Amino acid sequence: MADIHVEEFYKDVAIALVQLYGAFPRRVNLFVEDIAGPDEPDEFGLHSKRHMACFGALLWLEEEGLLRYVDTIRQEALDQAVLSHAAFVRLSAPAPVELNRRLNQDQAHAGDHLPPSVQEDLSTHIHLIRKALKTGHSGRISQVVQATFFADDKH
Known part of the structure; x- marks a missing residue:
């Protein structure tokens, strides 16, 4: 912790x-x-x-x-x-697939039926930050912010 x-x-x-x-x-x-x-x-x-x-x-x-x-x-x-x-560019960019999966385990495959443009919007860093804030879970918030700005810059 x-x-x-x-x-x-x-x-x-x-x-x-x-x-x-x-x-x-x-x-x-x-x-x-x-x-x-x-x-x-x-x-x-x-x-x-x-x-x-x-x-x-x-x-x-x-x-x-x-x-x-x-x-x-x-x-x-x-x-x-x-x-x-x-x-702005980083927040608008899609987050790594593994981060999306980890944070959306409770909703596995829920987004599979959405149009690709909506799926893309829901996979951005800013969406994951908003979602983490809604949970109020400090570990999840920390994980998403770290992944957004402090991870390697490969994308």
Whole structure:
């Protein structure tokens, strides 16, 4: 089992990517509270570790070339964020067949009767990320995000 902060990182990344993909190509403000949940700064105005970890994950996505933004809004949001070309292409690409099979074991052959174009849409990385988020299972979310961005770049 991964450390909790790593699992939260994967979940934060997944939520941010889904939000940005859903708005693409529009630029949107990406709010930490929409990703990590509400946060009340302490008496000194400092955010919680959880809030700052999420904010750090968003900054990391930019540093790794997965998104762009114009500015930060304090430590609350990224102003005018948009997916990078590389992130958009990767999220839109079909995931490896073995990953699709592993994540869809409970629905084996359910998609066999769908038109090929629908089957193709359901096999993309972004669809698998959305599906993993719906389950709420941190291991599945971690697995899908890792497969999307941190696996070898053979496709």
